Amino acid sequence: MHPVAIEARSLNKTFITKTGLWKTRTRSTLAVEDISLTIERGELFGLLGPNGAGKTTTVKMLTTLLLPTHGTARILGLDVVQQTAQVRKHIGFAFSGSRGFYNRITATQNLNYFAQLYALDSAITRQRVPQLLELVGLGTRGDDKVETYSSGMVQRLHLARALLHDPEVLFLDEPTVGIDPVGSRELRQTIKNLSSLGKTILLTTHYMAEAEELCHRIAIINKGRIVALDSPEALKRHISGDSVIEACIQPGQVQGILDLLRVLDGRTLVEVKNITEPETVSIRTPEPARVLELLSPYLNPQYIQGLEVRNQTLEDVYVTIIKAGGQ
Amino acid sequence: MKALRWGLIKQQMLVTLRVRALHVLSLGLFVIQPAVFTAVGMLLSHAAGNAMPDLVYTVIGGGIMGLWSGLVFSSTYDITGDRYYGTLELIVGSPTSLTTIEAIRTLINVLTGLFSLGLAFVAALAIFGYSLQGVNFWGAGISLLLLLFSMWCIGVFLANFLAWSRLSGSFVDFLEMPIAFLCGFMYPIRVLPGWLQTLSGVIPIRWALQAMNESLLGNRDLPFLLTHWAMAVGISLVFLAITGWLQARVHDSIRLSGELSSI
Numbered sequence: 112m113h114p115v116a117i118e119a120r121s122l123n124k125t126f127i128t129k130t131g132l133w134k135t136r137t138r139s140t141l142a143v144e145d146i147s148l149t150i151e152r153g154e155l156f157g158l159l160g161p162n163g164a165g166k167t168t169t170v171k172m173l174t175t176l177l178l179p180t181h182g183t184a185r186i187l188g189l190d191v192v193q194q195t196a197q198v199r200k201h202i203g204f205a206f207s208g209s210r211g212f213y214n215r216i217t218a219t220q221n222l223n224y225f226a227q228l229y230a231l232d233s234a235i236t237r238q239r240v241p242q243l244l245e246l247v248g249l250g251t252r253g254d255d256k257v258e259t260y261s262s263g264m265v266q267r268l269h270l271a272r273a274l275l276h277d278p279e280v281l282f283l284d285e286p287t288v289g290i291d292p293v294g295s296r297e298l299r300q301t302i303k304n305l306s307s308l309g310k311t312i313l314l315t316t317h318y319m320a321e322a323e324e325l326c327h328r329i330a331i332i333n334k335g336r337i338v339a340l341d342s343p344e345a346l347k348r349h350i351s352g353d354s355v356i357e358a359c360i361q362p363g364q365v366q367g368i369l370d371l372l373r374v375l376d377g378r379t380l381v382e383v384k385n386i387t388e389p390e391t392v393s394i395r396t397p398e399p400a401r402v403l404e405l406l407s408p409y410l411n412p413q414y415i416q417g418l419e420v421r422n423q424t425l426e427d428v429y430v431t432i433i434k435a436g437g438q
Numbered sequence: 439m440k441a442l443r444w445g446l447i448k449q450q451m452l453v454t455l456r457v458r459a460l461h462v463l464s465l466g467l468f469v470i471q472p473a474v475f476t477a478v479g480m481l482l483s484h485a486a487g488n489a490m491p492d493l494v495y496t497v498i499g500g501g502i503m504g505l506w507s508g509l510v511f512s513s514t515y516d517i518t519g520d521r522y523y524g525t526l527e528l529i530v531g532s533p534t535s536l537t538t539i540e541a542i543r544t545l546i547n548v549l550t551g552l553f554s555l556g557l558a559f560v561a562a563l564a565i566f567g568y569s570l571q572g573v574n575f576w577g578a579g580i581s582l583l584l585l586l587f588s589m590w591c592i593g594v595f596l597a598n599f600l601a602w603s604r605l606s607g608s609f610v611d612f613l614e615m616p617i618a619f620l621c622g623f624m625y626p627i628r629v630l631p632g633w634l635q636t637l638s639g640v641i642p643i644r645w646a647l648q649a650m651n652e653s654l655l656g657n658r659d660l661p662f663l664l665t666h667w668a669m670a671v672g673i674s675l676v677f678l679a680i681t682g683w684l685q686a687r688v689h690d691s692i693r694l695s696g697e698l699s700s701i
Binding site: 171177211224225233 | 445446448449450452453456457522523524525527528529530531532533534539690693694695696698
């Protein structure tokens with residue numbers, strides 16, 4: 112048994128587009144640059160990053176759907192370029208969105224079809240399809256056409272499809288997008304259960320709380336490069352022991368408060384959030400006592416309506432890293 | 439393993455029939471299109487001064503047109519639809535090769551296209567008074583099987599191009615009429631200029647169809663039929679070999695360009 116589930120070395124992907132009929136112009140877009148990572152068996156690994164950061168491209172290369180321009184990747188020791196067919200037997204993947212199924216047939220009929228693409232025995236298929244539909248909360252809707260499903264239901268059906276052949280490695284691309292809070296919570300629990308069964312899971316998400324709750328380790332990807340990689344706790348520690356002070360400030364008083372904070376050195380980052388009346392100013396600082404001292408004369412409803420001091424969340428870390436354009 | 443492959447064929451048939459083929463508009467295509475071609479064929483025959491149109495080339499020819507157009511349309515729709523619905527990525531990402539799926543789908547498309555041909559035969563017999571007297575039945579039967587086989591081979595070959603790029607559907611659609619004209623669907627191949635007859639020789643459908651039409655007209659010349667059948671089988675196998683060679687390249691090409699999805 113290969114100890115490493117997913118291994119990428121200097122993975123690059125450049126998309127080439129050509130325009131023009133006679134004088135063709137070639138344009139290359141670097142989507143993923145020099146990505147290296149190692150994910151152990153049984154690990155639940157998160158890939159975070161803004162839109163267009165290269166998360167889905169990375170996942171598609173690891174799932175054999177895209178060929179890397181440079182670099183190598185192995186799943187359970189199998190090369191994704193040279194041993195494509197073997198890799199596909201061991202992986203399951205679910206992409207976000209309401210596409211990916213034949214809408215004019217039922218969920219059960221869709222799953223029966225995809226089960227055959229994975230050469231599943233008919234008896235196993237008959238047993239597994241209702242079980243999986245039950246697992247993702249669609250047990251009573253299996254005989255309904257997919258065109259009658261909400262986007263959240265399709266999302267859950269994607270997970271059922273990805274699990275059909277009981278893969279050892281799962282790639283879940285934004286699995287809770289479009290799912291209501293109750294459904295999201297259930298799906299997160301399902302992902303935890305799958306992880307506890309020993310499955311290796313690579314998850315991409317925009318939801319920091321989700322990544323913090325689920326993932327053993329997280330890589331933050333920006334402009335095609337991994338800019339941070341560690342456990343959620345270590346990442347939070349890594350961006351120093353800063354505290355976050357969030358102050359609700361009366362409209363019209365924000366500039367005065369910002370001027371007041373100018374005396375602090377460059378280690379303190381001040382951000383005005385786009386929330387209307389009262390406006391929220393977020394201050395990340397290594398010296399919270401000093402900030403509170405500066406703000407204390409203004410702690411009255413005319414200026415500051417409320418104040419909250421808290422430790423950094425993963426979202427704070429993420430925002431700091433992405434805004435800094437790297438690590 | 440055998441059972442598993444039958445399972446795949448069965449499931450692919452069920453999906454194709456449920457998603458597209460058993461739709462009233464698809465069935466309409468198999469009826470309306472041959473009827474239009476038959477009408478045009480009869481008008482042209484009348485305009486050419488024939489008192490009685492040749493039913494093999496007009497009515498049954500219309501059915502062949504329906505079969506061929508149905509195959510091209512269905513194959514294009516299948517891949518374009520898969521790209522649009524995001525199912526192409528899921529098929530390619532499975533351990534089953536896309537060519538296997540295309541081979542099964544093309545077979546379904548050829549067999550459903552038989553509906554057109556069957557209707558044309560019924561129309562020729564019941565409406566236009568086509569007589570079966572003198573028909574070389576065994577010759578026509580073998581030729582029909584080889585016609586379906588050669589159409590299947592060409593269909594699988596074209597499916598590679600359809601998978602290759604988002605825009606290749608228009609290229610394959612563009613080939614529909616030239617191949618129909620070159621193969622003599624609605625007229626004897628001998629009316630084409632010599633160089634076009636030579637050009638049409640690379641299409642296996644042309645050989646099988648010519649053998650079928652001649653058999654329907656009563657030709658029992660065994661060397662003629664054997665030559666045409668051999669050409670149909672031989673060239674079909676060449677197309678299959680090229681398809682086998684192409685598939686790995688197309689598979690790599692679409693994964694390199696990222697053309698598996700519609701966006």
